[in-house]
Amino acid sequence: MLPIDPTADRSRRAWLPCPRCNHGARCGDCQSAKNCATHWQYLLSNKGTLVHLQCPDCGHLWSIDTRDRTIRRYKAA
């Protein structure tokens, strides 16, 4: 497992499925419109519509262009 990025901040989170561990796949909160308290991604940074995320469960780092998708909700500090 990769170390969690030092810039990761629990106050900046995004609710997206992790492409590696898909940690919310069997979770009722994740499948509904709720922001699950357990399954979320660190929102490391964003540049326009491109956001960099890290999964706190498996450490997977990836980027996603949110122009094509709707991020359910994220809070930018």
Ligand SMILES: [Zn+2]
């Ligand atoms: Zn993951």
Ligand SMILES: [Zn+2]
């Ligand atoms: Zn969940």
